[in-house]
Amino acid sequence: MPGLVIEREVVIDAPVEVVWRTITEPDQMSQWFADRVELAVEPGAHGFMEFGDQGGPVVVEVVDPPTRFSFRWNYPHGEEPEAGNSMLVEFTLTPEGDERTRLRVVESGHELLAWPDAEKQRYADEHKDGWADYLDHLTALLAKRQPR
Amino acid sequence: MTAQADDELWSAIADPSRRRVLDLLVSYGDVSASWLAGRVPFSRQAVSKHLVVLERAGLISRRKQGREVLYQVQADRLDQAARAMAELAAQWDRRLSRIKRLAETAHAESKKRNPHEG
Numbered sequence: 693m694p695g696l697v698i699e700r701e702v703v704i705d706a707p708v709e710v711v712w713r714t715i716t717e718p719d720q721m722s723q724w725f726a727d728r729v730e731l732a733v734e735p736g737a738h739g740f741m742e743f744g745d746q747g748g749p750v751v752v753e754v755v756d757p758p759t760r761f762s763f764r765w766n767y768p769h770g771e772e773p774e775a776g777n778s779m780l781v782e783f784t785l786t787p788e789g790d791e792r793t794r795l796r797v798v799e800s801g802h803e804l805l806a807w808p809d810a811e812k813q814r815y816a817d818e819h820k821d822g823w824a825d826y827l828d829h830l831t832a833l834l835a836k837r838q839p840r
Numbered sequence: 841m842t843a844q845a846d847d848e849l850w851s852a853i854a855d856p857s858r859r860r861v862l863d864l865l866v867s868y869g870d871v872s873a874s875w876l877a878g879r880v881p882f883s884r885q886a887v888s889k890h891l892v893v894l895e896r897a898g899l900i901s902r903r904k905q906g907r908e909v910l911y912q913v914q915a916d917r918l919d920q921a922a923r924a925m926a927e928l929a930a931q932w933d934r935r936l937s938r939i940k941r942l943a944e945t946a947h948a949e950s951k952k953r954n955p956h957e958g
Contacts, residue, residue, distance in 0.1 A: 706947035724938035
């Protein structure tokens with residue numbers, strides 16, 4: 693069963709190494725993600741993130757400097773994140789020249805990983821426009837049919 | 841509703857065949873399973889299964905009219921899902937713009953310190 697997928701992208705005027713440090717160093721992460729981050733940036737490392745008075749465990753998956761970084765989290769449920777109960781956050785960094793980096797993030801539900809690759813590809817192709825667009829399309833259709 | 845917690849809803853919408861059924865219901869409303877089966881490239885049994893999943897996720901409801909069962913979209917639930925998804929996307933946009941600001945500031949400062957590098 694597929695789950696939720698969110699894809700967002702930003703272009704940053706900084707070299708890929710700088711962006712890499714910003715997304716992977718715990719004291720930097722605490723400035724853009726959680727209030728407090730305890731994490732060793734190595735594959736399989738277990739850590740913890742705090743959001744206000746709540747927190748949850750996080751597990752690092754891929755560390756491939758300076759282009760790929762991913763981790764699992766399942767805030768707010770608080771169980772140990774593993775395939776089957778958590779969200780996977782995947783960052784991809786693409787250098788565009790010496791001083792510009794394209795940063796893409798994909799957050800997906802756990803179910804996707806259990807799929808055969810062909811299915812994943814088909815799924816990815818069908819979601820090029822993203823979930824928000826699909827839901828917008830549906831609600832727009834609905835509004836047309838049932839003026840409210 | 842938090843989107844993470846609502847696996848049933850996202851799973852229901854994620855399947856391409858179910859999205860096809862949902863599209864038809866959104867466009868036409870108040871139709872029967874046999875009517876739907878005549879407009880999709882899969883079996884009547886498959887249509888019934890998809891309807892069960894969509895109903896369980898709260899996205900559609902059914903009512904009896906004479907001997908027929910008619911299905912319609914639950915507009916509120918769909919709106920709610922669209923809003924939850926938009927909020928999650930907006931959350932990532934806010935995080936990405938914080939990352940952008942942090943990285944660009946760090947880069948500008950290191951250039952100031954080492955004007956001959958990078």
